[in-house]
Structures are given as C-alpha cells and as structure tokens.
Amino acid sequence: MLSIEKLADELKLAGDKTRLTILLYLLERECCVCDLAELLQTSQPNVSQHMRKLKDGGLVKESRKGQWIYYSLNMESKPYLLELLRLLPSQKEKLDQAGIGNADRCQ
Template structure:
C-alpha cells in the first residue's frame, strides 16, 4: 500500500515566495551540469573508487586488485571520473597515480552516505 502525498487544497499563489525562490534558483545550464555531475555517483564501482582514492592515491593496478576487477574496467571508470572532474592524475615514470580532484568530492559522497545511513 502506498501512502498518499498531502496536497494543498487551496488555489492561492504566494507571489512573495515565488519571487524569492525564482531569484535564488540557479540558472538552467548550472542545474543541467549539476545533474550530469551527480550521474557519476550512480555507479557503485565508481563510488568504491572514490572511497579508495580518498584513503590514498593509487594506480590502476592497485585499484583493480582492490576491487577484484580488470585494469581495463577500472581504466574505463577512471576515464569517466576524470572527464567529470572527480579525479586527477600524476605520472611518476611509467606509473600513473590517481587521486580525488579535491576534498569536495569526498564531502559530497560522504554527505549522501550519511543521509542514506541515518534513515
């Protein structure tokens, strides 16, 4: 059985509220970019990679071993994360080390986890 969602039974428009909210609402292109950014968190493998990279920078070989996946599969996920600005990399000789782009990435993910786990 689904619960009914309460709805307003009046037809009054609250112009002052609408004006304030409309003025503070981010631009459509920013909201589209934000929605696209959050799609990155829609894959559990990418989330595991983010948590791993929060603990330490790692190379593809290490991440693949940690998650028991192929290097190719990890590289594919890292490419997506890099394209969305979630991870960055540095080269040391022939080895490429990945890390989170900045602290905000972990904070975003951790806020979501906190929200999910407190329910």
C-alpha cells in the first residue's frame, strides 16, 4: 500500500515545472540528456540534476546505448502518476519537430 509520505515525495518531484515537463516528454518516448537540454533550452548539467532527482525518486529509469544514457518513465508501480500525466497536453509534436528519437542524433 502506498504511504502518504511516499506519495507526497513523488508529487513534490513531479510538482517542479521542469521535472514535470521532462516527465511529459518521457511519456512520449525515451530521451537522453542532450535531447532534454535542447527541448528545455537549458544546460546539460541542469537537466542532469533534474534527472538525478527523478531517478533517485524512482520516477525514471535509465538504459545505456553505446556512450549515451537514455531515460524512460518508471511508472509500472505508479499508475496514479501516469494518469495525472495523461491529463496534460501531449508533447509528441514538440519531440517530432525537434527530431527527438532519430537514431544517432546526439553523436
């Protein structure tokens, strides 16, 4: 059973505008830090800090593809957060316009 403290921590993580935006992008497809930095128009170190918090909080997971680390949502045990994300507008068009998801884009 989910505790009040756990849910409060997860909502705090998702309550930051930048992290919420990241989660919306990851709802559409996995991304690396360079993708997210471009989309958010911020630095890679800034995105990395947000990703560390999301990963530590269990909201995202990472996988290595060559030299790049790609992030995706980790919502299997958090259907309540997934439903909240689905209430917000899709970010698919922004990802498509930026070419995010194209092979070898970050190299």
